[in-house]
Amino acid sequence: MNCIIASTSTVHGSDYLGYFPDALTELFKGVNEIIFIPYARPGGLTHDEYTQKAQDGLRFLNINVVGIHQKEDPKTAIKNAEAIFTGGGNTFLLVSQLYQKDVMQILSEKVKSGCAYLGTSAGSNICGKTMNTTNDMPIVHPPSFKTLGLFPFNINPHYLDPDPSSTHKGETRETRIKEFQNLQKTPVVGLREGSWLRIKNNDILLKGGLKARVFIPQRDPIEVEPNYSFKDLS
């Protein structure tokens, strides 16, 4: 596989997709057209506008970005894609749309076959076994939480450390992930904003200069350093 699975599209103080140009250049080397999947967007921007935003963010690559909604048939668009980018938004909406258009399986097979793939936020959430560890609000009801399954663990993007000064009684992110693991024995990688996973040559490496927090069921969470390999995490 050949993927970048990023916690976020944008970090504080950077433009959209502006914080990891070298990684994007390497990922999309030799590509002439990227199919953009805007389905996660729950409003604010139309699919056309969101695709334009992706095109603008990737302008430095000199690659054409085409919205999947601008193609005649989404299945064929994925099958024929040179590269795919799924943008962020709401994971429930994204997964609902992928099932509604019957492309979840095709997208999984395409990425597993080696097609260059970029995911940010919701577009990264769908790379794991399931979307059970999204932070998003359940604004629609997808028929299933099963996702692309590129690896045998889940992602928690926008990972946030507990705030020791908070008086709020809502659960911390860590508590939520541990509650998930009381029900399902799936490891979870908490990716902080500015981090991404690089899948290449049968390896899965942490990139971006920050540590990640890894939750393995029935163990204490661990912190792992950049370039840590998740190849054996299952």
Next chain:
Amino acid sequence: MNCIIASTSTVHGSDYLGYFPDALTELFKGVNEIIFIPYARPGGLTHDEYTQKAQDGLRFLNINVVGIHQKEDPKTAIKNAEAIFTGGGNTFLLVSQLYQKDVMQILSEKVKSGCAYLGTSAGSNICGKTMNTTNDMPIVHPPSFKTLGLFPFNINPHYLDPDPSSTHKGETRETRIKEFQNLQKTPVVGLREGSWLRIKNNDILLKGGLKARVFIPQRDPIEVEPNYSFKDLS
């Protein structure tokens, strides 16, 4: 109806259920036994332990608290209940369990018929039309997001105002609620911790000394004062 629908069970610096004793005394006046629904709890405490916690929190009322799981049949327990308390935890798990045990409809009818009902957090989320505006992580997949429908709007418990100093790129609560309303035209009441709705005599009043934030589709959110009536919100 005769309900207290509370944002949270516990506010900073108080014991479990310790911040609104007068309201609980009034709600449960004349009641000998409360059926406690512990289904939202995703671990940490067993159902027995969680029921004991509810009993301890309500000890000042001198009312017996019995877990629904301790009764022979959950449907009969609800049908025969004098009063019902649904505790917090994970709303996805709670809703999944209510459907699995086939008691969602019976619970709705029972509360609508006037049975005293206390909900906190997840137990409050289920009082609205749907659970689409929960903050919880989707750790299980319920067959539907439809909930008790005691009123024609939704609750967002533990409502949090945006933090203007935050550099985090995850969506604010307000953004998430507005994204929900791009898809469904359901009003949402953001209940801050320490607030509750009091349903009595065909009215629904805001209680607890704090303002609430009300989201009506396609309008700017409004702040409403304690004792505001939500009777006409739909």
